[in-house]
Amino acid sequence: MHLTPSPSTMAPRDALGCTASTLVHDDELDAGGVRVYRKAVTMTELGPVETAPSDRGLLLGISLAPGHRRRIVHARHASTHDFGCGAIYLRDFGERYRADMKTGFDFLLVEFPQAVLRQTTERPLALGELLAASPVGAHDAVLHHLALALLPALGRPQPGCGLFVEQVTAAMAAQLLLRAGASQPAGTRARRRLSPRQEARAKEMLSMRVDGDQSAQAVAEACGLSRSYFIEAFRETTGQTPYQWVQAQRLARAQALLAQPGLSLAAIALACGFADQSHFTRVFTRHMGMPPGTWRRSAGH
Template sequence: MLADRVSQAVGKGFNIPPPPSVSIRVFGSSEIAFSHFKSVELQQGLSVPSPRDEAFVFNVPLASARYSVVSIDGLRQSVVQDPGKAYLFDLTSKNEVSLDTAYDSIRIHLPQSTIDGMAFEKGLPRVGGLWSRQLGQEDRTLYLIAQMVLPTILGSVQLTTAFMEYVALAVHDHVINTYSGMQKAERVSGGLTPWQARRTFDFIEANLSNDPSIAVLSQECGISASYFARAFRTTLGMAPHQWITRRRVERAKSLMAESKESLADISAACGFVDQSHFGRHFLKLEGTSPAQWRRRRVGG
């Protein structure tokens, strides 16, 4: 898995324990990896360059860090990395940074093969590479995404496959549009066809207790994952993972009203990770806890 390879390489290169990482498979064998890249210990010397790879890394700081040396193919400079910016590194280059600073950031590892696959899905020509105007480009989108995925990387929040796929697709769209020099692709103007919408809804309802993914839903409709995600939002006004969560909550309400099953059993039957996960989403959508809703509903 890409996350494991990235974690081991980063740990070795920066002389830190392998950072917690997650990877998302978007389509086929294409993956993207997110790591929580953090250290509070100052060290001597430079990092060990990663093995050359057809891939790119975006370092998205969560806190400011001052590197006395950032060396790219021998060209050295000092860099202050600030939150709200993204720092792009091409792993076909020899990249080294000084270890004499504390840092806290999200590292996004994006293979060239994944970029190519995404461009192909969107009917775009091959993206030859990624470039930024300077080392450190204002990028609020990647900063918000970094904050969004951090709890999942740390394991404090469990998110659905559909949500993580949606995040990965958003990263791909944003990166291709912002860093490839290509013109922004046209947005999908139409939504799902009636038969695609019905097949999607039926599949979701039949698989709520599992973890329906955008990849599988798009296959059911005979379209690409990226096209499906945009067409679904056009049709429903929300992302697939949001719709899935709403349907899970609705099914849970039916079970709470019609049965005496425990909330833990209902959580599992509706596809939530655990009762806490169920409670958070129920409170967000209904404005009350499942237990309170049940007491009012059944009068007990």
């Protein structure tokens, strides 16, 4: 006789239905209402991942390692899938999900609320269209590279990384829509630009949080735009993404503070919104071609 475990005896599960105690990577962050996770386990027989139906939207999973196998249990049948590195899957939170994990896995996962997906496309789009365009286990090099770009932000979140994460997840949503034929390639689409008033408002808001972390979603709403439209229009208007523009403002402020001999590099790093002196030195060197201390001496300060 088969006995179903009672809720009190079942191992605790996380928001994605994973058994929390088995995870060797369990990272999570929120950026503009989009949640990004990294979930990984090394065990070979893992049991099921389960979630009840909800209105949370759509989950994109991108495999960061080869060799994962899972058996997905549908309403009237089951299917087994193998995942290579860069393989993807989409999961509609509106449907009950159960998958038996046959091997260990390492996935970056992005939870898109339905409102975010609706804002990204220019025509009404059913989740079924997105699911059909990206079958389980399909490989997508663009999404894989974008996932890799997010790993440092997940592993060690730093001040200002929220804008970068929003920018990358907006590109992921656009790629999903492109797979479904719901978005035109950038080269064939009319150029989007901010009005002078929108540009001024956006820069004002971004400047207010140069030493912290402004949300692209909040700035987009203040400009009366969707997040994806705002990010693209800001880039077309200024030649930089919002994240690049804020980074440039931080570096300009750092240069001004470096002209003050009494300020330490650690104090300047803190004043300009960097995580610490090491983070400040890495970013400054990458953009300016020399460490901040060397730049200060070469400028005669």
